[in-house]
Amino acid sequence: MRKLATFIMAGRLQAVSIAVLLAILGVFVPPFTLLSGAVIALVALRKGAMPALVVIGWGTLLLSALTLGLFGQFAIGVIYAFAQWLPILGAALLLRRTVSWSVVMQAIALVGMFGVVLTQLLYPNAAQLWQGVLQTSLAGTLERIGMNANEASTAISDVAQYFTGIFAVSIALGVAISLTLGRAWQAMLYNPGGFREEFTQWRIGQPFALAMLVLVLAAVVLRNTLLVQLMLVGLVPFLLQALGLVHGLVKQSGMNIGWLIAMYALLVFATVQVAALLAAVALADCFVDIRSRLAKRP
Incomplete structure (x- = not known):
């Protein structure tokens, strides 16, 4: 990764070529999309808005030309830039200015929540639109794994009710992960060891955490689809x-790295359950500061 980050920062042409190459690879292997966004984050964090916008501009032109040749669609490159690179640029510039992960993460969440509300206002029947998309893309897969047509249709209908929120979650996570990778590359090149300190110490502020607790309780009690998506x-x-937090606690207590491997493995195989548990732990950490409490123990 160090060699890749060094190559990206060697010049504008290198940054553009790597960002576009990773974006094209992301069509076939989605995780490469996160690395493409990390290129934009790295340039923005290190050099600022204008150099990053230049990379995005040339990258959009090149990507559009490639998608025109590969898929016959010039607009794909423009859509990709607006949906992926520009949000990451905004988050990176905010982090560059505030040097606060808490502020940036809250901003990402609030923008995503605003997007969900705006979609609900502009497209009240968005669930029906999603149902059509999911029916086309998933019905065959669900039937191949053992569901009959009625069961598959019911499952798709249930998911479609919440898919605007699920889509917003995927965008927010993508922006956050790409920004994290870009920050890690920046620290690797210019501030070795600095990223670990940032990543393991930041916490969301209590006002936002309290608001989220209220929202969680309201969503659970009322079971309103909009509240659940928010x-x-x-x-x-x-x-x-x-x-x-888990990374910091493993280092702080001298635990084996196997605990981290186990956590990420569980996230892959039991994503919803483990993600919910981790989010609950983080909410508690906002009020009780788990790191400090454990640090005081002999």
């Missing part, structure tokens, strides 16, 4: 905070 997006920063 809750899902609002919990994204707490998931990231919990990951940093």
